[in-house]
Amino acid sequence: MNHLASVDDISNELQNFVLFTTLIRYDVDLSPVPYLAQSWDTTASGDKMVLTFRLRDDVTWHDGAPTTARDVKFTFDRIKDPATAYPRVSSFALYDSAVVHDTYTIAFYLKRHPGFMDPWRTVSPMPAHILGDIPAERLRDHPFGTSTPLGNGPFRFVEHRSGDRWVFEANPDFPKSLGGRPYLDRLVYRFIEEPTTRLTELLTGEADVYLIVAPSQVAEIEASSEARIVAYANRNYAFINWNGKHPLFADPNVRRALTLAIDRQEIVDVVRQGFGEVAKGPVPPFHWAYDRELEPLPYDPERARDLLDTAGWIDRDGDGVRERNGINASFELRTNPNPTREDIITLVQANLAQVGVQVRPRVQEAQSLGRDITSPERLFDAFVLGWRAEFNLDARPLFACSALEGPYQWASYCNPRVDEILDEVMLMPDRSQALPLWHEYQEIMQQDQPNTFLYYDMRINASRERLRGVEMDIRGDLISVRDWWIAPADRRQIGNSN
Amino acid sequence: MTAYIVRRLLQAIPLLLGILTLVFVFMHAAPGDPTAIYMHPSVAPEVLEQMRQNWGLDQPLHIQYLRWMKSFLTGDFGVSLAQNRPVATILAERIPNTLILSGTSLLLIFAIGIAIGIIQAVRQYSLLDNALTFSALFIYSMPSFWLGLMLILIFAYKVYQVDWWPAVLRFPASGMASVDYELLGFWAKIGDRLHHLVLPSFALGVSSAASIARYMRSSMLDVIRQDYIRTARAKGLPERTVILKHALKNALLPIITLLGLYLPFLFSGAVLVEHVFAWPGMGRTIVEAIYQRDYPVVMATTFVFAVMVVVANLIADVLYAIVDPRIRYE
Numbered sequence A: 001m002n003h004l005a006s007v008d009d010i011s012n013e014l015q016n017f018v019l020f021t022t023l024i025r026y027d028v029d030l031s032p033v034p035y036l037a038q039s040w041d042t043t044a045s046g047d048k049m050v051l052t053f054r055l056r057d058d059v060t061w062h063d064g065a066p067t068t069a070r071d072v073k074f075t076f077d078r079i080k081d082p083a084t085a086y087p088r089v090s091s092f093a094l095y096d097s098a099v100v101h102d103t104y105t106i107a108f109y110l111k112r113h114p115g116f117m118d119p120w121r122t123v124s125p126m127p128a129h130i131l132g133d134i135p136a137e138r139l140r141d142h143p144f145g146t147s148t149p150l151g152n153g154p155f156r157f158v159e160h161r162s163g164d165r166w167v168f169e170a171n172p173d174f175p176k177s178l179g180g181r182p183y184l185d186r187l188v189y190r191f192i193e194e195p196t197t198r199l200t201e202l203l204t205g206e207a208d209v210y211l212i213v214a215p216s217q218v219a220e221i222e223a224s225s226e227a228r229i230v231a232y233a234n235r236n237y238a239f240i241n242w243n244g245k246h247p248l249f250a251d252p253n254v255r256r257a258l259t260l261a262i263d264r265q266e267i268v269d270v271v272r273q274g275f276g277e278v279a280k281g282p283v284p285p286f287h288w289a290y291d292r293e294l295e296p297l298p299y300d301p302e303r304a305r306d307l308l309d310t311a312g313w314i315d316r317d318g319d320g321v322r323e324r325n326g327i328n329a330s331f332e333l334r335t336n337p338n339p340t341r342e343d344i345i346t347l348v349q350a351n352l353a354q355v356g357v358q359v360r361p362r363v364q365e366a367q368s369l370g371r372d373i374t375s376p377e378r379l380f381d382a383f384v385l386g387w388r389a390e391f392n393l394d395a396r397p398l399f400a401c402s403a404l405e406g407p408y409q410w411a412s413y414c415n416p417r418v419d420e421i422l423d424e425v426m427l428m429p430d431r432s433q434a435l436p437l438w439h440e441y442q443e444i445m446q447q448d449q450p451n452t453f454l455y456y457d458m459r460i461n462a463s464r465e466r467l468r469g470v471e472m473d474i475r476g477d478l479i480s481v482r483d484w485w486i487a488p489a490d491r492r493q494i495g496n497s498n
Numbered sequence B: 001m002t003a004y005i006v007r008r009l010l011q012a013i014p015l016l017l018g019i020l021t022l023v024f025v026f027m028h029a030a031p032g033d034p035t036a037i038y039m040h041p042s043v044a045p046e047v048l049e050q051m052r053q054n055w056g057l058d059q060p061l062h063i064q065y066l067r068w069m070k071s072f073l074t075g076d077f078g079v080s081l082a083q084n085r086p087v088a089t090i091l092a093e094r095i096p097n098t099l100i101l102s103g104t105s106l107l108l109i110f111a112i113g114i115a116i117g118i119i120q121a122v123r124q125y126s127l128l129d130n131a132l133t134f135s136a137l138f139i140y141s142m143p144s145f146w147l148g149l150m151l152i153l154i155f156a157y158k159v160y161q162v163d164w165w166p167a168v169l170r171f172p173a174s175g176m177a178s179v180d181y182e183l184l185g186f187w188a189k190i191g192d193r194l195h196h197l198v199l200p201s202f203a204l205g206v207s208s209a210a211s212i213a214r215y216m217r218s219s220m221l222d223v224i225r226q227d228y229i230r231t232a233r234a235k236g237l238p239e240r241t242v243i244l245k246h247a248l249k250n251a252l253l254p255i256i257t258l259l260g261l262y263l264p265f266l267f268s269g270a271v272l273v274e275h276v277f278a279w280p281g282m283g284r285t286i287v288e289a290i291y292q293r294d295y296p297v298v299m300a301t302t303f304v305f306a307v308m309v310v311v312a313n314l315i316a317d318v319l320y321a322i323v324d325p326r327i328r329y330e
Helices: A009-019 A069-080 A136-141 A195-203 A215-223 A252-261 A264-271 A301-310 A339-354 A366-374 A416-425 A431-448 B002-029 B034-038 B045-054 B061-073 B087-122 B127-140 B144-161 B186-224 B227-234 B239-276 B282-292 B295-323
Strands: A024-026 A032-034 A037-045 A048-055 A095-102 A105-111 A155-161 A165-170 A186-190 A227-242 A276-278 A330-335 A358-363 A382-388 A451-464
Touching: A009 A155, A009 A165, A009 A186, A032 A037, A048 A069, A069 A095, A069 A105, A195 A215, A195 B144, A215 A227, A215 A451, A227 A252, A227 A339, A252 A301, A252 A339, A252 A431, A252 A451, A264 A276, A264 A339, A264 A451, A330 A339, A330 A366, A339 A358, A339 A382, A366 B034, A416 A431, B002 B061, B002 B295, B034 B045, B034 B282, B061 B295, B087 B127, B087 B186, B087 B239, B087 B282, B087 B295, B127 B186, B144 B186, B144 B239, B186 B239, B227 B239, B239 B282, B239 B295, B282 B295
Parallel strands: A330 A358, A330 A382
Antiparallel strands: A024 A032, A037 A048, A048 A105, A095 A105, A155 A165, A165 A186, A227 A382, A227 A451, A276 A451
16 A cells, blocks of 8 residues: 555555545546645746646645645655666656655756646645655555555545555545545455356455456446446557567568458457447547547458458468468467457457468567567567557657667657657647647558557446445546435445445 | 475575566566556656656566565565555565465364265275265366356355345355454454355355365275285274274375375365355455556565475475385485
8 A cells, every 4th residue: 555666447446535545536537636635836947847736735644644736746856766676766857856845845946847736636645644764665665555654535445465456545634624524434355256156246246346247247237136247448458469570570561461350349249248449549538638530441342452452361282271472461369368358359260261361379488478579579460459548648768769769669669750649749748739749640540550459448346225326437447435325225235335 | 204204395596586586577578568558648658658767667677586685585575566655575475364264174074075985995985985076076176266156146146035044054255254254243243254265265165175185085995905904803993993094194195295295285275266256365455466467466475385385395295204204204
């Protein structure tokens, strides 16, 4: 639970929505709204700016000490300290220094940038009076993170049993102005890997919320009168990356042909049970920059064949596989062990066989696959993986010419215009000014197809009917946890819990 | 006997060190490292480098090995790189859980296996014998994780839809305790724990019980054909006494040695069963640690498993001598 050490998804959600408080939150339009910080203002001069937060004075740590600007400064200083090895330190690259003005006022000095507020959405200040004396490089191992966390959020820490559960209880002192005491008395978060076991716990009433439902289980949950599906479009998309250094994938026309030859709607229907949307490019629909007018490439094997013919890939020896200059249109398509992705590979293999392109599937252990694709030599042909778009949509590590030597330029794709656009939009404060550029970017991506963008994903969760007020969206599964409630008649005889 | 046990334990030391060295080499030779879970474009390479430095992974491999060996020999297992906690704390939490699960299974295996084996031997070639042989083979062929899933589907899920099914036979699907465990009374807590043990220990043990039954049957059949059994019967002892008092002790001899073979089998089976039943034991820890390249945890858990296997084998050998006075280890 130590934010300076653990930033994985569920830890982050428990930190930001359960045990601690962030300075700001996002509203449904993804614009910042006050939370621990009751207000802020900015003054700019040249390319520098000063951001001043005024904190609430009624939020206390669970041991009674008030949460002050000192805690925020301590957290910021540790984040910036390289010895901490805070994983998301680069999200604070703009930030230079912090000065505490008084108990509840803190000012940050930073470079001017439209996305300056975003990092505060995910950072919960940590208690300086507990962790202040711990050397930065020891913070990660400190028992605060695993057995003695002390928060200031709507729930208090009760117990952690490793590999089993985290137990929290309502914090009666949580300020009224932030919603006050949560309606639930206890919140138990349990780890269960096996999907069948999770489903059973939900349907028998042991669990009230089931995160990450397998698509194949949706029908059974919908058929139950006691549980329902809570799904929302998230930031993830699935894609096939074509290695641009491979002779088959160097030509954008061939890559476009491959996309045309893959029935992506079928993939959504089969592997996601319809929970997803055929993708157009690297900008998911949750984002204001998403181009609603742009039509995704259709499933059109006929046009795919024409494009491949024109590009010189023709089956001359009649073995069902095209070739050019003595090279077969045959490649290895890899993924990590994951049932959904393995199914995708099988469907793609069948689709591409129809247009004379041979796919050799290979499932490879995740870290070993990671080594192969991030190596500068790009030791692979193509692979299927998922990607999570950041709220700022900065895809430069993936597609920019300047990142060609970097670990994430798997496509070896370089289009100077894309670099220009991305460099420019990242610095534009005005959405309406940036929008035409964002649209141009999406058109280029569709034309060039450095990846075949398969589908925009949906998060599928489920909840028991007795649990009310459950709203989940792109901001998080637990965004509304303070407002979850259970009618008295539906409560368990002993305690009520998640 | 004491000298023998001490000798065996001393012999185990080079064996364990060899195992640890091999695992160390294999783990570090595998692609990736513990920082891979943080690998993301928004994570600067310098951060990963700093983590490696904090964890000492920037040192040459032989230095890492010597460092690890040194702290290990002084009783320090290090700190988990993925869980950010001392490995000793993790082991202290997880080992008892695995021992509870495999211990219960072991009891179940031997109790059920021996009883069924005896019944089959006494009623050789009867309908009952054939039926039991058939079901033993059937159960023996089932993989434990599949059996676990079936048990969950039937005894933790389907039975909730059957109104007349007694509540005590509706078993929990996962974990060691209910979500409201802390709020229960003393006896309710014990009942809750036992309730949670039923399905996993059954899934883990039942196929071994089936094979024990097979061994027990043939071992019993060997014994009851011997002259001293005929003598016992001839002097007019009741059949029950002949079987349970005279024959059983000799027939158990080969079964006891199986104990040493089944323990490692149970520990490896626990890996899958703990996964299916979300049992917070060693098996799950070791699998997660391998995927995350959490070197200190992998090394420590391997060590614990190896020690358990060595000890289990030793116990089997000692039991052998206790049951059969003809065997002497001198």
